[in-house]
Amino acid sequence: MKQANTTISIHTARQGLFEITRDIQSWLSGTGVQNGLLTVFCRHTSASLTIQENADPDVQYDIETFFKQLVREDPSLYTHVNEGADDMPAHIRSALTDVSLSIPVIDGQAVLGTWQGVFLYEHRARDHHRQVVLQVMGDGA
Amino acid sequence: MKQANTTISIHTARQGLFEITRDIQSWLSGTGVQNGLLTVFCRHTSASLTIQENADPDVQYDIETFFKQLVREDPSLYTHVNEGADDMPAHIRSALTDVSLSIPVIDGQAVLGTWQGVFLYEHRARDHHRQVVLQVMGDGA
Amino acid sequence: MKQANTTISIHTARQGLFEITRDIQSWLSGTGVQNGLLTVFCRHTSASLTIQENADPDVQYDIETFFKQLVREDPSLYTHVNEGADDMPAHIRSALTDVSLSIPVIDGQAVLGTWQGVFLYEHRARDHHRQVVLQVMGDGA
Numbered sequence: 001m002k003q004a005n006t007t008i009s010i011h012t013a014r015q016g017l018f019e020i021t022r023d024i025q026s027w028l029s030g031t032g033v034q035n036g037l038l039t040v041f042c043r044h045t046s047a048s049l050t051i052q053e054n055a056d057p058d059v060q061y062d063i064e065t066f067f068k069q070l071v072r073e074d075p076s077l078y079t080h081v082n083e084g085a086d087d088m089p090a091h092i093r094s095a096l097t098d099v100s101l102s103i104p105v106i107d108g109q110a111v112l113g114t115w116q117g118v119f120l121y122e123h124r125a126r127d128h129h130r131q132v133v134l135q136v137m138g139d140g141a
Numbered sequence: 142m143k144q145a146n147t148t149i150s151i152h153t154a155r156q157g158l159f160e161i162t163r164d165i166q167s168w169l170s171g172t173g174v175q176n177g178l179l180t181v182f183c184r185h186t187s188a189s190l191t192i193q194e195n196a197d198p199d200v201q202y203d204i205e206t207f208f209k210q211l212v213r214e215d216p217s218l219y220t221h222v223n224e225g226a227d228d229m230p231a232h233i234r235s236a237l238t239d240v241s242l243s244i245p246v247i248d249g250q251a252v253l254g255t256w257q258g259v260f261l262y263e264h265r266a267r268d269h270h271r272q273v274v275l276q277v278m279g280d281g282a
Numbered sequence: 283m284k285q286a287n288t289t290i291s292i293h294t295a296r297q298g299l300f301e302i303t304r305d306i307q308s309w310l311s312g313t314g315v316q317n318g319l320l321t322v323f324c325r326h327t328s329a330s331l332t333i334q335e336n337a338d339p340d341v342q343y344d345i346e347t348f349f350k351q352l353v354r355e356d357p358s359l360y361t362h363v364n365e366g367a368d369d370m371p372a373h374i375r376s377a378l379t380d381v382s383l384s385i386p387v388i389d390g391q392a393v394l395g396t397w398q399g400v401f402l403y404e405h406r407a408r409d410h411h412r413q414v415v416l417q418v419m420g421d422g423a
Binding site: 043096 | 283340
Binding site for chain 2: 036053059063065
């Protein structure tokens with residue numbers, strides 16, 4: 001049984017989804033783990049993770065539109081308002097989506113379905129550098 | 142430390158919850174893992190996973206009613222509409238629920254609470270065959 | 283590769299977030315695991331888990347306010363009503379948040395970000411004693 005971890009940094013400059021599937025698969029291949037478990041963890045409370053269809057970019061647009069309407073950026077709705085109108089909504093959107101993902105690894109590949117991509121979901125409008133930790137445990141080659 | 146994995150297929154023909162707790166417990170028993178970690182992963186972006194009360198079927202009905210009202214099947218709300226009125230809502234509902242579940246295993250059993258059942262949550266109306274990957278790592282007997 | 287698990291009990295007497303970060307870090311230190319994977323699992327269907335900002339308590343207040351408005355405690359909306367007006371909303375709120383969290387461990391620490399705290403999220407108003415299972419697998423010192 002072997003394990004490895006790394007931290008990737010994603011530069012975001014708008015609200016919405018940023019795909020990190022290739023970064024994950026590329027790092028995973030380098031670890032030499034053939035069968036085991038991959039964990040993806042987001043170290044923030046105003047950005048999160050989601051697995052979504054990565055074929056049609058309209059899906060990502062509609063996801064963002066839905067969450068923007070569901071969690072309104074209206075400071076009169078919140079008490080935590082001193083970090084900006086999109087800060088408390090960002091925390092709520094993070095609660096509604098995922099902070100960690102657990103993906104089995106078989107034959108050296110994360111078992112994502114045909115249409116599944118892994119995305120960092122940025123909930124704040126201004127520039128951020130986001131950290132995502134990858135960890136894998138399993139049997140090597 | 143040992144590990145095992147399998148893929149189970151669930152035939153769905155309506156929107157709503159399909160319990161897979163027994164399939165999971167049965168497979169887990171056969172692996173011989175006594176203490177460790179069980180991962181459940183859904184390989185789709187229009188179906189997902191959830192752990193819910195499995196005693197009263199009304200709970201499953203109310204869950205589906207809530208999500209149908211929260212994420213409306215109205216194509217005028219979305220840009221990704223060419224796969225059917227329930228397709229984009231299915232992606233959003235998947236983002237709001239779970240794609241992966243991590244359940245500790247103690248004494249050969251997943252540590253589900255008394256009322257907890259594991260469900261595939263189908264978000265599309267027409268027939269699908271859904272794949273769920275199970276993976277366990279831990280100490281054997 | 284070593285592993286350990288424990289169950290912590292949290293006494294709740296109101297709806298809202300109860301931080302368990304210190305309980306987790308303290309237990310983790312005692313296990314001696316230096317690098318690996320920590321899993322947090324909630325054994326209930328009317329309480330759940332979330333990772334949130336733990337600096338400003340207003341965030342916790344706003345989270346609870348949002349979920350109370352999103353999932354209304356109005357029995358006329360549900361068929362599962364015999365366990366109280368906050369019971370079916372509790373199940374829905376659990377589906378919208380997390381039942382399990384997977385957090386990599388590096389150098390003996392869960393890799394939580396600076397502002398991230400782990401919380402039990404109680405969705406019912408009356409007294410409960412909630413069970414959260416912690417499990418860690420990894421390399422020892």
